[in-house]
Amino acid sequence: MTHEIAVIPGDGIGQEVTPAAVEVLESLDIDFEFAEAEAGDAVKAETGEALPQETYDLAASADATLFGAAGDTAADVILPLRGAVDSFVNVRPAKAYPGVDAVRPETDLVFLRENTEGVYAGHEDRLTQDVSTLTRVVTESASERLAEFACDYVSGDEHDGFTVAHKANVMRETDGLFRDTVRDVADENGVETDEVLMDAFATRVCLDPTQFDVVVCPNLAGDVLSDLAAGLVGGLGLLPSANIGPERALFEPVHGTAPDIAGEGVANPAATIVSAAMLLEYLGYDDQAAAVNEAVEATLADGPRTPDLGGGASTEDVTEAIIDRL
Numbered sequence: 001m002t003h004e005i006a007v008i009p010g011d012g013i014g015q016e017v018t019p020a021a022v023e024v025l026e027s028l029d030i031d032f033e034f035a036e037a038e039a040g041d042a043v044k045a046e047t048g049e050a051l052p053q054e055t056y057d058l059a060a061s062a063d064a065t066l067f068g069a070a071g072d073t074a075a076d077v078i079l080p081l082r083g084a085v086d087s088f089v090n091v092r093p094a095k096a097y098p099g100v101d102a103v104r105p106e107t108d109l110v111f112l113r114e115n116t117e118g119v120y121a122g123h124e125d126r127l128t129q130d131v132s133t134l135t136r137v138v139t140e141s142a143s144e145r146l147a148e149f150a151c152d153y154v155s156g157d158e159h160d161g162f163t164v165a166h167k168a169n170v171m172r173e174t175d176g177l178f179r180d181t182v183r184d185v186a187d188e189n190g191v192e193t194d195e196v197l198m199d200a201f202a203t204r205v206c207l208d209p210t211q212f213d214v215v216v217c218p219n220l221a222g223d224v225l226s227d228l229a230a231g232l233v234g235g236l237g238l239l240p241s242a243n244i245g246p247e248r249a250l251f252e253p254v255h256g257t258a259p260d261i262a263g264e265g266v267a268n269p270a271a272t273i274v275s276a277a278m279l280l281e282y283l284g285y286d287d288q289a290a291a292v293n294e295a296v297e298a299t300l301a302d303g304p305r306t307p308d309l310g311g312g313a314s315t316e317d318v319t320e321a322i323i324d325r326l
C-alpha cells in the first residue's frame with residue numbers, strides 16, 4: 001500500500017530539518033510517495049499568499065503531512081493546516097534524552113491537548129474602552145472525541161490510564177463539562193483516570209514529573225503545561241508533535257524557524273525526525289517508529305551532535321548517523 005505524504009518544509013531551518021526527516025523515512029522499506037508544497041514567509045513574499053490553495057489541498061488529501069516551520073506567517077499557515085486535517089487533538093510528548101542536559105532528566109510525559117476550542121475558539125470582544133471579554137467554548141462532543149482518543153492512546157501495556165488536568169473548581173460549567181465528559185468516556189472504556197487542578201499540576205510536575213504519564217488537557221492548559229514540560233526536558237529543540245484528525249494527521253517539530261542559525265546547515269534534525277517517527281506510528285508502522293526513536297536516542301547520547309548540544313556536526317552528519325544506526 002502506498003502512503004501519500006505531504007511535505008511542507010516552510011521557512012528557516014524548516015528547509016533543513018524537513019528534508020532530513022524525509023531522508024530517514026526514505027531509508028525505510030515502506031512505500032511512501034512524497035509530494036512537496038510551499039508555505040510560509042518566502043512563498044508569501046513571492047505570491048502574496050502564505051498558504052497557497054494547492055498546499056492546503058495537498059494536506060487535506062494526503063495520508064499524512066510533515067511540516068517544518070513558518071516564520072512571521074506561522075499563524076496563517078499552521079492554524080489552517082491543522083484545519084485541513086480536521087485535527088482535534090495535539091499530541092505532545094515531553095521526554096528527556098540521556099546525554100542531553102535537562103532540568104528533570106527523569107521526565108517522560110505525553111500531553112493530549114484539545115485542539116479546537118476552549119479560549120482559543122476566538123470569541124473575543126472589546127465592549128468599551130475599559131472592558132474586553134473572551135467567551136470560552138467547551139463542548140461535550142469535542143471532549144468526547146478527545147477522551148476516546150486518549151482511551152485508545154493508553155490501551156497498550158505502557159500506560160496505566162491518564163490524568164485529566166483542569167480547573168473545574170473555578171470554571172464549573174466549562175471545565176466541569178470537560179472533566180465529567182472525559183471521565184465518563186474513560187469509565188465506559190474501563191480506563192483508569194485521576195484528575196489534577198491545572199495550577200497544582202504546574203507545581204507538582206516541576207517537583208516530580210514521574211507522578212504523571214499521559215495528561216489530557218483543555219486547549220490553553222495543554223499549550224502552557226506542555227511548554228512548561230518542554231523546559232523540564234531541556235527546551236523546545238528536541239520535541240516532536242502530532243496534530244491528529246479522524247482521517248489524516250500533521251506532524252511537526254515544536255520549535256520554530258530558528259532564524260539565528262537558518263541556512264548554516266547546523267540545525268538539529270532530531271525533533272523533526274522524532275515527529276516522523278510519530279507519523280510512522282500513526283500509519284501503523286510501530287516497529288519502524290521504535291527503531292527510528294532508538295536510533296535518535298543513541299545518536300543524541302553518543303553523537304555526532306549539532307552545535308545546540310555542544311557538538312560540531314552538521315544536520316547532514318547527524319541525519320546520516322541516525323540512518324546508519326537504523
Ligand code: ATP
Pocket residue numbers: 013017069070071072236237255256257258259260261266267268269270271306308
Ligand atoms: P520562530 O518565530 O520561528 O519560532 P524563534 O526565533 O522563536 O523563531 P525558535 O525556532 O523558536 O526561534 O528557536 C528558539 C531558539 O532555539 C533559537 O535560538 C534556535 O536557534 C534554537 N533552536 C530551535 N530549534 C532548533 C534546532 N532544531 N536546532 C538547533 N537549534 C534550535
Ligand code: MG
Pocket residue numbers: 255256257
Ligand atoms: Mg519560537
